[in-house]
Structure formats: structure tokens, C-alpha cells
Amino acid sequence: MEPLKYLAGYPQHMQARVRELIEQDRLGTILADKYGQSHAVRSDSQLYDYVQALKDEHLRRAVPLGKVVYDSKLQVMKHALGTHTAISRVQGGRLKASREIRIATVFRDAPAAFLKMIAVHELAHLKETEHNKSFYQLCTHMEPDYHQMEFDLRLYLTHLDAGQR
């Protein structure tokens, strides 16, 4: 059987259950019931404001944001779920870190919860490069349901994938 790429690493019985839901055409409905709320963050400047507001609320003292953009070329799973680049430049003799956040375009049309989840993920990388314990502590500090949302995002991407075949 073809592996479910967004759920690789999860137990077989769980993947089997998800396949069942796909075959019964129920996965989309389950997700829509739970994550019916969409968002209005359409443009890159709206995305910047959205991420900045989250940062102001939770990570005020982290390094300033650089560019924040939707990226249609980004493969969601390539870097876990988003990407973050630390670009260091020497400015006026001092090293200034600028942080660029790119969010895959799939999130533009995704439920509001998933955009928040990915924004939280990328913001946590302002302070932690690795996906380690303190990274996930930052994520759950910003969004207590982070882990559930990340799992459900995997289901959502699996659902989109199944619809494209």
C-alpha cells in the first residue's frame, strides 16, 4: 500500500484508520466540522501583520521579523511544515539577524487554525532552530492546542492529497 506521506512515522493502525475515512469519503467532513472557520489573511502584507500580531502577543522580545510571505513553491513537508531562514548581515559593523518567514500558499485557503499553527511554528523558530523540547514548549505557550492542530494539519494535507488523485 502506498504510504500516507504526511503521516509517515505514525502507527500503522492509525494510518489504516485514516485510509478508511478517505475511502468512506468522510475525512473532509470531519475536518470541516472541526475546523470550519476560515481566515481572511490573503496578501503578504496581511500575512506580515498577522504574524507580527502573534509575535507582539507572545514573543515580544525575540529578534524582529524580516520578510513574511506566502510561497507557492514551498513544499509543506520539506522543512517539517514551513521554512525559516536566518540571514545574518553585517550592518554598521554590528551583526544583525533578520528573520524571513515563508509560509506555503496552501495555508492561504486552509482553515484559520492551521494558519495559526504554522505561524506559531515559524515564530518559535525565532528562538529555537531545532525541533527540540523547548521549541515545542514555545509552540504550546503560543497555542495550547498546538500538537493536536499539527496532527490535524497532517490529516488535512492528506485529505487534499487524496482529492488530487
Ligand SMILES: [Zn+2]
Ligand atoms: Zn520547523
